[in-house]
Amino acid sequence: MDTNLMVFGAMAGIACLAAIGVVAFNNPVRSALCLVVNFFVLAFIYFALNAQLLGITQILVYTGAIMVLFLFVIMLLNLGAPQALMEKRDSKPLLGVVVGAGLAGLIAFQVLYPMMATQAPPRAANDFGTPENIGRTLFTTYALPFELASVLLLVGIVGAILLAKRRIG
Amino acid sequence: MTGVPLWMLLALGLFMFCTGAVGVIVRRNPVVVFMCIELMLNAVNLTFLAFARYSPSPMLSGEAVTQSAMAGQMMVIFVMAVAAAEVAVGLGIIMAIFRLRNEVDLDEMSAMQG
Numbered sequence: 004m005d006t007n008l009m010v011f012g013a014m015a016g017i018a019c020l021a022a023i024g025v026v027a028f029n030n031p032v033r034s035a036l037c038l039v040v041n042f043f044v045l046a047f048i049y050f051a052l053n054a055q056l057l058g059i060t061q062i063l064v065y066t067g068a069i070m071v072l073f074l075f076v077i078m079l080l081n082l083g084a085p086q087a088l089m090e091k092r093d094s095k096p097l098l099g100v101v102v103g104a105g106l107a108g109l110i111a112f113q114v115l116y117p118m119m120a121t122q123a124p125p126r127a128a129n130d131f132g133t134p135e136n137i138g139r140t141l142f143t144t145y146a147l148p149f150e151l152a153s154v155l156l157l158v159g160i161v162g163a164i165l166l167a168k169r170r171i172g
Numbered sequence: 173m174t175g176v177p178l179w180m181l182l183a184l185g186l187f188m189f190c191t192g193a194v195g196v197i198v199r200r201n202p203v204v205v206f207m208c209i210e211l212m213l214n215a216v217n218l219t220f221l222a223f224a225r226y227s228p229s230p231m232l233s234g235e236a237v238t239q240s241a242m243a244g245q246m247m248v249i250f251v252m253a254v255a256a257a258e259v260a261v262g263l264g265i266i267m268a269i270f271r272l273r274n275e276v277d278l279d280e281m282s283a284m285q286g
Contacts, residue, residue, distance in 0.1 A: 103194035159257030166264030
């Protein structure tokens with residue numbers, strides 16, 4: 004068996020287990036830590052796909068900034084205590100799993116199953132993910148969406164501050 | 173990762189997306205629901221990158237392969253930007269709701285039900 008395949012299998016296994024952990028753990032802190040593991044493994048996969056800059060961005064933005072935000076909110080709301088919000092014992096989890104499995108089965112049958120026959124190697128150039136190439140594309144072809152994204156982030160900052168500052172009642 | 177066929181990467185993305193979707197349906201804690209949305213966005217990012225790297229469409233050739241590879245990565249960057257803004261605003265809304273009602277159970281929130 005191919006070494007590449009084995010490494011990918013191990014990383015995919017860890018990512019899948021961590022994804023299940025995010026949903027299954029009752030304690031939100033554990034869910035958050037599982038999410039960190041998942042994002043970290045995804046960054047490895049990005050590196051393995053030669054998308055170096057996006058791998059670094061994944062670690063910086065997701066495992067760095069976004070997860071810190073999540074943990075801050077969990078601490079502020081005191082959601083870390085497991086008894087804070089026990090999940091009800093009803094039929095909802097079972098129904099959710101059935102719906103999810105149905106969705107996965109449908110997409111796998113319609114999209115993945117026909118693709119399994121082809122074993123085409125990657126066609127993009129090996130240096131397609133270097134900072135140089137991404138920066139050049141981002142500031143020439145995609146300059147307008149880039150500026151719009153910055154406006155969106157600005158609106159997000161202003162909105163978050165407004166929501167956090169408002170005194171209710 | 174040359175020996176890995178495209179469908180395996182897509183299968184991982186599909187699994188993560190469906191796990192996230194199940195979490196959004198099942199969980200009652202809004203912070204965990206946000207985490208599941210992040211999981212789904214990351215699954216989409218992985219799919220974009222896999223398609224960008226492999227460029228499997230037979231209609232693409234030469235320069236078009238490079239363009240499609242860059243377009244996939246640009247989508248990932250913009251998804252990350254939108255996710256960051258969404259998390260900041262969403263967690264702010266959760267904080268505001270918590271201050272108003274002192275509880276954060278999604279099943280109990282029905283103020284917008286008309």
